[in-house]
Structures are given as structure tokens and as C-alpha cells.
Amino acid sequence: MKKLETEAINTTLETEEGLEYDFLEEAPERLIPRLQTVFRDNLHDIILLIVLTSLMAINFVIEAKLESLNFFFVVILAAGYSLGKRFAVLTAFLTILIVWAFILSDNTPFLIHYNNDSLNFYMTLWGGFLILTGWLGSAFENNKGFTLIELLTVIGIIGVLAAIAVPAFNQYKGRSLDADAKSNLHNIYLACKGYWTENGGGNSCTIPIAKSTAYGYMQSSGISIGVSGDETTFSGTGSHVDSANTWTINSIGSIS
DSSP, X not given: OHHHHHHHHHHHXXXXXXXXXXXXXXXXXXXXXXXXXXXXXXXXXXXXXXXXXXXXXXXXXXXXXXXXXXXXXHHHHHHHHHHOHHHHHHHHHHHHHHHHHHHHHOOGGGGSSOOHHHHHHHHHHHHHHHHHHHHHHGGGGGGOOOOHHHHHHHHHHHHHHHHHHHHHHXXXXXXXXXXXXXXXXXXXXXXXXXXXXXXXXXXXXXXXXHHSTTTOOOOOTTEEEEEEOOTTTOEXXXXXXXXXXXXXXXXXXXXX
16 A cells, blocks of 8 residues: 555656646747737736836936927827727827826926927927827728728818917917017117216217127127117117017117
8 A cells, every 4th residue: 555655656746747847848938928918918008007107207207308208109109009099099198188287287397498388389289299199000000001081080180280380380489589689679778788887878879889899789680670869868679570570678778
């Protein structure tokens, strides 16, 4: 009886060793398919995790915040290709909403190189094209392309974006040109103040005097400017050649 039990135990051990050996031999070949299956089954969660982690890093760690937002075009394109346009577009909407939540809570980090108008303009374009990227990504799925309805929808979205972006850009450009004209008026006024300090306020200040080395006014390209009068009667006008607005400055430096 003991001999039979010993033989049974030995057989069991040999079987387990053989199974372990077979598993170790087959594991390298089966590992990649298993990982592919796990990755495919959890792709929704993986993409959402990438999006949320990247958003946290951009908001709390990365300094170049607006430039870093372009990373999401790659993520949304991959989502559209792998999981279809519905998931990609919804993920794009989620990304846009979270970014806007960050901006509304504290927009200071986003205004390092932009003002409010240019930030709104940039975010409008970025958000619109991010949604389009999710839509376009699905066209590469199984090389199925676009239906006519989808193509017309994309063209319509691009048209809406253009209708929003072009006027916003023109307004931003106009404000930039006007700001340049105002800056030139302010600078020539300061140059004239220096001239009056040295030579008396009863003398008239002219553009050549303000441009002299002693007073250092430098007229910007595209700016048309004119000044006249002494310290008490001084007045000036300035405008940019590409702007319809003309700005004036008085003897106390007030621009209107």
C-alpha cells in the first residue's frame, strides 16, 4: 500500500513538473496575444486614462499649456480609428469641457503669451478641429471612408468654425493695429516731455525733434502720426495704415 502511495505521489509531482515546464515553454508565445486581448478589451479605459492624466499634467505641471493641447489631436485621432467616431467625438467634447473648466477657474497660466481675445480665438479653433479630428479618424477605420451625409456635416462644421474664427481674427487684428497707434502716440508724447524739460515748455515739439537721438522716439512701421504745439497746446493724431480708426492725444497725455 505504501509503495502504491509513493508511486502515486511521484507520478503527481512528475505531472505537475511537466505542466509547469509546458507552461513556461508556451508562455512567451502566448504572452503577446494575451496582452493584445487585454489592451483591446480595455482600450476605452486606457484612452480615457491617457486623456485625464495628460489634462492634469498640463494644468498643474507643464508651463506651455496651450501648445501642449495639440497632443490631444493624436489621442483623438487614435480613438476615432480604433473605437469609432462616437467615442472619439464624445472624448473630444469631454477634453474641451475640462480644459475650459481649468481656464474659467484660473486663466492666468493660459495668458502668458495671449490676451483674453486671442485665447478665446485659439480655444475656438482648437476645440472645433479636435472634434473634427475624432470624426476624421473614424474614416480610416477599415478604410470605410465617408458617407455623403458625413462629408456634408464636416463641411458644415468647418463653415461654422470659419464664420466664428474669421470675424474674431479680424477684430483681434484691428485691436492690435490700434494698440500700436496708441503706443506710438504715447511714446512721442514722452519724447516731447523730455524736450520741454530741457528746453522749456514754450517751444513747439515736432516729429524730427522727438526722433532725435536725445529724445529717442522711434516710429513704428505702418504708423501715420502728426503732432503740433507746445507743452500747453500740444496735440497729436495717430493711426495705422490698415486700420480705419484715428486716435488723438492732448497736452496731458490722454488718448482718445
